Amino acid sequence: MPTESQSPYLPFGENNNADWYGKDILSVKQFNRADLEYIFGVAHEMRGMVERVGTFDLLKGKILANLFYEPSTRTASSFMAAMQRLGGSVIAINEVKYSSVSKGESLPDTIRTLESYTDVIVLRHPEVGSAAIAAKAAKKPVINAGDGVGEHPTQALLDLFTIFEELGTGKVDGLTITLLGDLKYGRTVHSLARLLTLFDVQLNYVSPDILPMPKEVMDEVAAKNIPQAEYDSLDKVLPNTDVLYVTRVQKERFENPAEYDKVKGAFVVDPEIMKAAKKEMIVMHPMPRVGEISPEFDDDPRAAYFRQMEYGLYVRMALLAMVLGKA
Numbered sequence: 001m002p003t004e005s006q007s008p009y010l011p012f013g014e015n016n017n018a019d020w021y022g023k024d025i026l027s028v029k030q031f032n033r034a035d036l037e038y039i040f041g042v043a044h045e046m047r048g049m050v051e052r053v054g055t056f057d058l059l060k061g062k063i064l065a066n067l068f069y070e071p072s073t074r075t076a077s078s079f080m081a082a083m084q085r086l087g088g089s090v091i092a093i094n095e096v097k098y099s100s101v102s103k104g105e106s107l108p109d110t111i112r113t114l115e116s117y118t119d120v121i122v123l124r125h126p127e128v129g130s131a132a133i134a135a136k137a138a139k140k141p142v143i144n145a146g147d148g149v150g151e152h153p154t155q156a157l158l159d160l161f162t163i164f165e166e167l168g169t170g171k172v173d174g175l176t177i178t179l180l181g182d183l184k185y186g187r188t189v190h191s192l193a194r195l196l197t198l199f200d201v202q203l204n205y206v207s208p209d210i211l212p213m214p215k216e217v218m219d220e221v222a223a224k225n226i227p228q229a230e231y232d233s234l235d236k237v238l239p240n241t242d243v244l245y246v247t248r249v250q251k252e253r254f255e256n257p258a259e260y261d262k263v264k265g266a267f268v269v270d271p272e273i274m275k276a277a278k279k280e281m282i283v284m285h286p287m288p289r290v291g292e293i294s295p296e297f298d299d300d301p302r303a304a305y306f307r308q309m310e311y312g313l314y315v316r317m318a319l320l321a322m323v324l325g326k327a
């Protein structure tokens with residue numbers, strides 16, 4: 001459980017926060033380092049407030065539409081909790097089969113409908129680019145909560161906030177970050193690799209050979225002169241890794257179930273394997289896990305994946321407050 005401390009980020013107001021009011025959050029490509037310092041500064045304050053008072057009235061009277069066309073546990077419930085902890089309320093549509101979507105309503109029409117009733121829309125959708133389509137249709141801010149295999153920007157922000165909070169804010173430059181698992185279909189690693197190009201890091205990609213990091217993402221990383229390397233096993237990179245980011249093989253993206261069966265158990269992180277890792281490092285996972293990290297590792301202090309979920313609440317509180325002009 002993270003504990004409160006003095007904010008290591010810039011104090012409120014040192015960055016240009018007026019820019020966030022009414023903005024969509026669609027891709028990590030829209031952020032620079034100053035933005036991150038600002039977001040994490042606000043998130044850090046949110047953490048302090050939750051620890052002190054639990055719920056407060058910053059967004060009293062505001063309503064969030066939480067529109068989920070794909071399953072979600074953490075993203076959906078943390079956005080709901082974030083809105084409620086800020087005193088706002090939520091219209092949650094996570095069973096689109098009970099909405100007019102099942103009658104054939106288009107995404108832009110559904111978005112226009114929801115923005116008539118609410119102040120901000122969080123959208124998860126199976127198609128790449130869907131959040132951008134929604135944002136074009138909407139006058140109110142749209143937050144991308146995962147667009148197919150595309151991006152998951154709020155996850156990448158909470159991942160980076162986790163790294164900052166766990167390893168120290170000044171320390172991201174110089175870190176070796178190893179992304180493990182399904183790098184082809186995992187949208188969280190697409191966003192995280194892009195976001196990390198704002199820092200001087202070494203990126204390692206370890207995946208089954210049929211699930212590599214997409215060329216598009218690797219080209220973007222290369223264009224920022226960030227060193228990156230691909231491996232088919234953890235052995236070589238684990239001893240130097242500061243952050244091991246483990247992902248699930250994304251079963252729902254496979255057309256052929258036999259292909260999934262071939263790679264599903266390819267990598268398993270367990271206490272034995274972790275003997276080769278540093279003492280001061282962290283293991284992260286966006287969750288859900290389906291066997292890639294053995295529960296026997298959960299009590300190891302390096303296992304940061306449950307703390308990571310909690311950091312997500314604070315980052316999402318910060319983002320909601322910012323796009324609604326209250327931070």
Ligand code: ASP
Pocket residue numbers: 146152187188248286287288
């Ligand atoms: N929860 C994450 C996502 O929505 C990771 C995953 O599903 O594997 O992308």
